Amino acid sequence: MNPAIEIRGLQFRYPDGKEALRGISFTIADGECVGLVGPNGSGKSTLLLHLNGLLPESLPKDPNVVVYGRALNKENAAEIRRDVGLLFQDPDDQLFCPTVYEDVAFGPEQFGLDKEKVKAVVTKALETTSLLGHEHRSPHHLSSGEKRRVCLAGVLACEPRVLALDEPTSNLDPRGKRNLIQTLKSIPATKIIATHDLEMVVELCSRTIVLDQGTIIADGPTHQLLGDEKLMLAHGLEKPHILRHVHPH
Amino acid sequence: MRHDFLDRYSRLDSPIHRLPTTAKLLSTLCVISATVTLHFTHAWFFIIVAGVLLILSALTTIPWRFLFGRLMVLEPFALGIAVMALFQENGVFVFLSILTKSTLCLFTVILLSNTAPFAEILLSLKRFGVPKLLITILALMYRYLFVLIDETERLNRARSSRTFSNSPIRKWHTMASLIGQLFVRSTERAERIYAAMSARGWK
């Protein structure tokens, strides 16, 4: 079975010269749920943008990103976007259609599905995110939790095999957070979650990658990494409360 | 700058709301065309139109205060231009004619905009053959209007909490700088929206 994602020696420098990623390599197996943690500016969001070819702006000939056995290049980038669903940090950036239904249907429509199939896929996505009945609501009438869920539904409607999420619980109240975590648990896709919410990582992700200044500091079982207080503090993080009474073996 | 008034009542459930948007758009156009072209001496027509509008308003279950509030906000502009009509042969007649007609047309559009959600108006326009690019831009504009209004409020509030003078000069500088900031943020947001659209297959 092909690994879901393979990253080999990924480097990236912003147009203004700032180095964001310095030689990143890792592999994610099909069905895994991986947490991506690190201090602000470590390159988490930048890394996620590489997974579906949004960065770099002109894709190189030598591919550093392989998705289900296919090396990401200019020709297949559009197709690979069907496999890798990306949830952005600010729901307002992603919710750009006039109604909930239209927004969730955007992806399937872009991929050329017919009306019936679109309806089926949208309904399923709305059901997963508990948004049935909200089809005709306008985005500016939604709460931030609801907006998040619509964005997630919009990504799920594309039926991706990999879900890449950027700070999915930011700005959510405890109930919204709980709902989102429950929803994510119910989705079988491979997941990579960039986040500051370490409690969620402990709950959802069996494996964690720690990123700092564009390099991978550690990559291993969540409990072991997040339970290592020294490691956490050294990289702008801290041991989550859930693990306070757990000591690394 | 509260903006929920923009769409507060457009999705109520009333016999008028339930009518198809295309029908509402077309009838609005007919009413306005007839009102504008018919000579003011046919007073009976205008009285009937006014009566029909009032009955329709009652059916929409939208609070009267809101509807007339909207009308009151817009009347002064019509009045301002209409005043110029007085300065000619038969000026008062022209003035009254224009004022009546524009008020009736205003009220018709107020009813339309509050009984048909903008998203559906856009769909109707698309069906009438309005170019797709324009529809896309209108949709994006409407969607992000609220986002930008919120952003402006936040920027304004942050500024006010560090402004200790009331001088109008300061205010102009502040407002202009706010507008500049808003533009820069809008360009950055537009880039992110493009990324989000591409991520879901848009070309």
Add this chain to the structure above:
Amino acid sequence: MHIPDGFLDAKTAIATGMFSITGLGTALRRAERHVQSRKIPLIGLAAAFIFVAQMLNFPVASGTSGHLLGATLAAVLLGPSAAIIVMSSVLIVQALIFADGGILALGANIFNMAIVATLCGYGIYKILQIFFRGEQGRLVAVGFASWCATVIASVFCAGELAWSGTALWGTAFPAMAGVHMLTGLGEATITMLVIAAISKTRPELLEDNDQAVPANGRSTAFVYVALIVIGLLLLVAPHASPLPDGLEQVASSLGFEHKATEAPILPSPIKDYQLPGIPSAGTATIVAGVIGALAVFALSFLFARVLARRQKSAVHPSSPPNRQ
């Protein structure tokens, strides 16, 4: 300057409607052919931006406040075709949702504020940029151009009202042009301040190669210029006759009769008004316009110098603070 429904007669609404469809259609066609898809969200957001910018209050004298129109601002930031689309979108939404500006009058409003104001503002800006370069030069160009654009648009508006028989040219022209020579000062000031603010934080946004829809296109430019010229000929020129009773003569020779043919129901308060020493209010307005233009140009120049100097001291914080 938003004309509500009921102020324009059928022929004016139809004529300006055709102008608008031509102008907006040209802009859209140009965009469809040349705009990169990555710029489309920018145009949509720019429309929202102009809309919000128009909502902001700029306090004038006790109680009253002025507002930005933004046509020249949009043209300078986005290029003429994108700006036409942006301003038209704003007007369409204002008409449909806010009833600000009539629906049948949309043709006239789009023509005045989205096409005439935008193109005149852009054109004057570009011409001035040939002679005035650099940071200060850009500010002068922007300031003067936006004042002119506002005044010119109001003249077209007056022409439309006069052609419809709503008001006499002798009333509408001095009133509209006069008022907008004043509001144009606000427009110029705000536009200059905004451009100065943007060039301080993100100067690269003001570079030409960043325009949403590339500006160079001979056939497009031709259409735009033709629209303005035809508009001038149809709406403004007939009234600019030097004969004292010019308007009545032109009106009767073109066959446009007064709307009310019966005897006046009530006597009108003022029939003609003359200002002492000047043949007509129309001429007085033109004189005021020329003087105003010169004054505004001088003021823009001085203001631009102040703004540019302030910018320089901000960019080089190590230099001694600028005492103003």
